[in-house]
Amino acid sequence: MDQIQIFDTTLRDGEQSPGVNLSTEEKIEIALQLERLGIDIIEAGFAAASPGDLYSIQQIANRLKEVSVCSLSRCVKSDIDKAWEALREAAYPRLHIFISTSPIHREYKLRMSKEQILESVDEMVRYGKSRFPIVQFSAEDAGRTEIDYLCAVVDQAIRAGADVINIPDTVGYLYPDEYAEIFIQLQKRVPNIDRVILSAHCHDDLGMAVVNSLAAVRTGVRQIEGTINGIGERAGNAALEEVIMAIKTREDFFQKKTSIRHSEIARTSRLVSKFTGMFVQKNKAIVGDNAFAHESGIHQDGMLKNKETYEIMTPETVGMDESLLVLGKHSGRHAFKKRLEELGYPQSDEQINVLFTRFKELADRKKEITEEDIIALVEEKIGEGKEFYTLESVQISYGSHSVPTASLRVRDHSSDQLLEEAACGNGSVDAIFKTVDRMIDEKVELIDFKIHSVTHGKDALGEVSVQLEQEEIQVRGRGVSTDILEACARAYLDAINRLLRRKERKTVGCAN
Ligand SMILES: CC(=O)SCCNC(=O)CCNC(=O)[C@H](O)C(C)(C)COP(=O)(O)OP(=O)(O)OC[C@H]1O[C@@H](n2cnc3c(N)ncnc32)[C@H](O)[C@@H]1OP(=O)(O)O
């Protein structure tokens, strides 16, 4: 199977991302990781850009012994000299020389005629070749260049000694078929094109960088350029991890392979993100936090039965943590039950149904359900038996100059009636407890009351714990909710239920 070479330009085109400025030490660390990843060619910078860039390329070239290191250069002699100064000690030095070829760049940017550009290509590729063993030539903005002229420029570069011909879609303008057609035409029309390696370099202005790179692979291109996490000038470059995993996952289709160590992908992505300060969006393919996370019940059920129902590659292949079944408002019972088991709370189907109802209520109110939330929900229910009263709703009227009033609706399961009551109190919590006291004919004394937040964030779950006393019986009750006043009502009713269960057991002569 043919091999695709991977050319990484994270340290050059990637560093052109606005706001990114990597130190030499950071660049070396990234370069070492790229080597570990199995990248074939690393474009370490643009030596003529600054003494710092030249120094970084030099340091990287001196350290990396398995991979080819390259510097970008204009068709300018002094740029080529700087590149050679940086790379003369490299194990596999490469010069990457470029000039624009499109009408707009020729006329407005370079102010050069077609002939002048051809002359420059000839002279500078020859000059580069007098120093470097490998010279790569790029026709900047090739995507918007007349095909006849592009063929002439590529022909000139090959005749001058170029080893690699790169065809950049510099402004991310082309559609995959159009980009592929350029390579098809070059392969048909340029003599000796089979003596060079053809390369694709795509930008993501219309979100087509990866698919354009893959379209190029289909035409026989042997080198793909891009960056880790797709960072780069404007909307960025082709994300290499996506190109690489598409080639691997769809090997049946592309019939190509790379020499990448796929399990190093996630680590490389994290390192680049950390040093560049460019965060990876959660839903980013391959390396995003959600790339292997499943939230909806139907998908989770499928995943539990066979992971291939919803995953076309395993997270382990790319070095990501194992797949995640995230519990949220779209989740179903299968995933909920599985998570309870994992947390050490296996439940009967009947208990699952009760807990699942509470879980769904909570999920409607809370963005993310954490493990602590689930534990809190289960522990609230553990030890429960018969429910005498359950809370249906609570409403509080409160103002700094008015008396707090609570109105509660509570289901009385013995009579299957909905009880409604209201009461005032010294505060909202007191009003809630007095309302329950009025509703339920039990004389109890509140002997302890505690509130604490069990989870984090603005939508954290609050837990209320109360202790009630009636004659010699003392019971505790717990309530959990995102609303602390609702948690108070739940805790108070929970304690009443426990009290009534104790009394019932005593009446029938059970041990406590
Ligand atoms: C598509 C790409 O990503 S191309 C790479 C882009 N990356 C960078 O530009 C980063 C590094 N660049 C730099 O540090 C600076 O631009 C330098 C040091 C290279 C040049 O700086 P300056 O000499 O101040 O020139 P400046 O950047 O303002 O303008 C670019 C000049 O190079 C010319 N030029 C641009 N590309 C090329 C080329 N491939 N070959 C020859 N000349 C070129 C422009 O026409 C312009 O020339 P002019 O001064 O005669 O008008």
Ligand SMILES: CC(C)C(=O)C(=O)O
């Ligand atoms: C210099 C070339 C390869 C480039 O970065 C581009 O055209 O996007």
